[in-house]
Amino acid sequence: MTAPAAWPLRMPSIGYRLLGVAALCLALALATDAFLTLPNLLNVMRQASLTFLIASGLTLVIVTAGLDLSIGANLGLSACFAAAVIQASGSVLLGAAVGLASGIVIGVMNGVMVTWLGLPPFIATFGMLWMVYGVNYWYMAGTTIYDFPQGFRNLGSGDALGVPVPVYLMAASMLVGGLFTRYTTWGHDIYAIGANREAARLSGIPIRSRLMLVYTLSGAMAGLSGIVYLARLNSAEAGMGDPLLLPAIAAVLIGGTSLFGGIGTLSGTFVGALILTLTLNGMNLLTIDTNWQPLVMGVIVLLAAWLDASTRRRAEARA
């Protein structure tokens, strides 16, 4: 009933989720020989890592009871800017810097709208989504930018020591993000804001600067993901981020982060991304019609939400 020394725990039902992952793995291993092979598992890790990278910044935003619908569009624009700069200058570093910077700029603009202008995050970031697409459509004018140096492409599709590079990126951002959320007072402030914004404000937490930080981080992670996706796809086009938004939100929700704020972890989001990827991977391996994918994803989101709702209710009944 009492969990000693467990009080900073912010993740509901991680056990059940890992159980879900295990069950999925077991089912897939039984269903198809192709699943339990090292290349396939690495493959799953690579795809899950990429989903995690986009969803990680969003997780922090949702922990503050906010939302960032612009991450997909942001990813696309950052990738396109990075691509253009790499092609024009030949410098991968400069291109990556520009891509990251564009992600950050969009994040800052979201932050300004949500904090200083006091706009509701849902619509503010939805409006930003349209604006970013507008700029990107105009900038790209229906073209594709492609063909990058092999060294850069390894960032998305290469391996190091037998492990896909995005997995390192995922591990690094999870480590940094984990340290940030768990071992810095800023991280604790973010949870306080999400759990009760007014109480946090009256406790002297500078709400605006913390929210600015979170939206900026979300933009930065979208920008970073844009660069990694650029490297993976070896090309950039204006609409490339569009299909990535809903899976990112789904990964966050499946990972147990609450839209009401104050509850959620990056590791949960990774588990969410893993569950999502395993499911899609399994459906591909079993050559199930892709038309089933939205339905299956919907059911998983519902299951995860139901799991959290019922564990919370049980906890309250116990008290």
Next chain:
Amino acid sequence: MIDFKRKGLAVAILATVGMAGCAGGGDESDAAGEGRETIAVFTKNQTNPFFEVVRTGAARGAADMGADVVQYIPTRPDNIPEQMSQIEDVVVRRPDAIVFTPVDTQAMVPGVEQVNAAGIPVVNITDPVLGGDIVSFVGCDEVTLARDTGRYVLERLGGAGNVVILEGVGGSVNSNNRVSGFMAAVEEFPDVTLLASQPGNFQRLQALQVMENLLQTYPEIDAVLAANDSMAMGAIEALEAANRPALVVGLNGTQEAIDAIKAGTLLASGDCDGFNHGCLGAMAAVRHVRNLPVPDEILIPITVVDETNYQPLDIPLEERMCPAWETFAGE
């Protein structure tokens, strides 16, 4: 390699800020001189490079004949209700003719009927719209396009081997036609095994992920038949990452595909030149307005572009010229 003559990032960022200021600045065509026809060009989205080629071709074709074009693209890619709204809006504006690519061959029929009712001539390009009255259809037979391309790669395989097909958006007419063309080619070779045929939604990322998974399932894949070039490129990424060489073909003959053919990563791309769709579509529209004869159907010849014959296509888009009307629309 495409030459990106762009204004640079600074302008892009400035434009974001100044967007409001210039929102009303697009009133060019009405100011244009009397007597110049205005052609409204409808394409499906602003993300697929193919349609940029079509738009450029249409602009060039119209310009060659001394007419103006106005482009209409749904704000959401391939959005049916939105293209319907744009048709309604354009009918109010009354251009002299419309060059039309439907976002959906079935669902846009009422749109064409509406244009018919308004008495504005419609030239249908690229994808056939399955109803309404059109002046002419400019495009190619996509089944043949895919069959020829498929045949090409299977011959290169020596008529035997394991292949996979990457489909487009499940259920779309483009995808169906192209896949059935590929299938027809596969059936011509009894020693070719079709391992799988999976949708990649015409998207590079999805094709990449599908290909990664297929590589796990099937230890031996000799060729990939992708329903467009973006997916072919995605498949190549997956194959290279897994270090599993295979012959890959795509469709559309985009600049990227040609560069890949030059680099030797892509075997071939079946091309039915989008530039010519635009050119001839616009020309047909202007000709119809000027009461010049226009055939019911202009089929653009199909080329399977490989390392031997890519040169005519390998010039920057803005330098390409429209063919003479008589080249394809004879007599």
Next chain:
Amino acid sequence: MSRAAVLEGGARWRAAASRAPGVAYLLAALLVFFALFGPRFASAPNLLNIGIQSSILLLLALPMTLIIMAEGLDLSMGAVLGLAGIVLASALVAGYGLPAALGAALAVGLVFGVANGLLVTRVGLPPFAATLGTLGAAQGGALVATGGQSVVGIGPSLPALYASSWLGIPFSIWVAVAAYGAFHVLLYHTRFGACVFAIGGNRDALALAGVRVHAYHAAIYALGGLMAGFAALLLTGRMNAGHPTAAIGMEFDAIAAVIVGGTRFERGYGGLPGTVLGVLAVGVLKNGLNVLAVPSSLQVASIGLLLIAALLVDSIRGRS
């Protein structure tokens, strides 16, 4: 305690004006701008076009207003609309009459609406997660049922109905007007409407008044599903076909229209007239930019700009 206690007629009008959402002013500005610079923008056929183009979105935005006032959200509406359209079209193709086909579409909508309502009220899921889940279910259902293809050959009855007009006003506008009227009566003149305000504004008060809060709360979502099913009539008529992905993303447009129209996620604040303004503002903007032949990329950006500007006006006025 010496507050002005009685509102006179004039004061009521002024109060109403001060409560008008910022989008009202933007809409007025857009209308003036396009009327001045848009060729034939102010012509009757074009204004009717705006009405036709806004009608489907309005059918979704009306129930969305109630859902948001009740501190909820329905992301599944676009997908349910798509699925209901498939069912409607398939029923027509199978030779059923229009009433039966519409009934089937309404039933599909209702099933999803009730499911949303139960998931939110009984199972206690957050509305965002619950309706994201049913979004997947509806969209997947539509895709699996059709294999992604359009459903065509729906016969002449629905297209004829859709193309009909009365007093020079097209069918879809009449439907939208009737739907608005029905929702207006529902929200402002019935117990159900009072419950909508109370569920968002003071749920405990409603419970203490002996009202079955859960039932009413679930009913709001059911209504949302029902309207999505009903909107399939217009969408299918408009396309002369059913298409599984035709309405994807429309729920976000509806939510944006509602919020821009002044309705908020908290305290049961909001109303239907603002939603109409929000729907029309987006409709007028898109139409006007098309009439002006503004490049599509600029149109895309303008939509974002409009949403943010409308909220900004509200936010600034709220502070002063």
Next chain:
Amino acid sequence: MERAPIQEPPARAVPRVEMRGISKRFPGVRALDDVSLTVHAGEVHMLVGQNGAGKSTLIKVLCGAVHPDSGEFRIDGRPVRIESAADARRLGVAVIFQEFSLVPHLDIAQNIFLGREPGSRFPGVVDRRRMHAQARALLDALGMDLDTRLPAAELGVAQQQMVEIAKALSQNARILVMDEPTAALSDHEIDRLFARIRKLKQDGIAVIYISHRLREVFTIGDRVTVLRDGRHAATLESARTDMAGLVRLMVGREVRTHRRRFGESAGDIVLEVRDLEAENGVHGIGLHVRAGEIVGVAGLVGSGRTELARAIFGADRVLGGEVRLGGQRLPGGPAEAVARGMGLVPEDRKESGLALTRSVGDNLLVAALPRIFPNRWYRFGTAARIVADLIARLQVATPSPGRLAKFLSGGNQQKVVVGKWLGAGVHFYVFDEPTRGIDVAAKAEMFGLMETLVGDGAAVLMISSELPEVVALCDRAYVMRDRTIVGELDRRDLTEENILKLAMHHE
């Protein structure tokens, strides 16, 4: 009693309401313990007791909002079950709640008839004309001159209170429960209300009336029941008791109004406020607090006490004037106020004091993080030590620091709110209604805590609607009316009468 003239004398008549052996536990608190209450038709039955004595819970049980763990009800002698608000309403129970049950964006008439709207010819459609006419009549009877089309959100506190009363009266109830109906009303309004209550009595309605103003027991009450710590202490006839007797019953054996030791000379001025004006309506505020002082702020509901606290703290936007803490001018905003050593214990701790879904430990540390971890690096060992220390110091009853705040009792929650300021090293505290909704024992602890704080050299500004607390605890007090300070009372003049004299209107 016209309705039952042939029955036995009232005292032995079948009571209108009988509640027997009602018990109810909440997490951490025994809210009601075997409480019984009997009320007759035509009787005004007063229910008194300290905050946390169980009055509100008892009422919630009666109206179906809370399900008792045990106990039974009889109405007119018949055993009944009250499972829901709908049951209660059907049985003729109407309640005027202390926490307003109005819906902000419905108009007055809609609020009055919420859930009982008069129908029209069309099913489900409300006959608005009839509804507004009936609402008009109800308001007229209460002497209220309000437009029934005004939304509740635009009403002042007193107006809301009157609408609540109209709402309850409109139900033609046989049992009318009033939970502190006069808390926000002026004398004039109270007179009208009492006239109305006497009329209801004549009509044979049973009235249960909860009040903190003990005088009302004698002006309007027939009998009085005293609750103490969730138990039934006594039921008496109003005429046979007096104020002192009631207080004795409410408090327990010893008549222990908390007495502070005064005398030590106050220190330097810690807080000085000059001519403060804020967006929330407070204006012309001037006050100061010295180290070692507890300074009270009293006033009626709606006089601007909470708004004053928020303005000083910078929680609401300040329009003019200045707040100086330790001689330095505050730039405004809670973050700066906290950084300079000011802490606010807000009135509504669940809304703005605590994060209910976070643990006790997290809540205790939320304000202290910059002080404990100046280099921003959170060390769990240190955090756990500090939390354990705070829990011990404040004697927070929690099984572990990981317990979610929402599972604590009100008193313990309040301790956590205070605790977060202890950890933050604050030296000036604003307590806004520090004893609201907590039990007697916790109250005493809270007072002890405040004394310790000032004993250690801190300064306290205490806002309270409990006049005895202000009198007992404060060195000085400011009195507010109409969102400004209308007077200051020093130790010698600090009596309830003087406060009320300043706080009330005298037109």
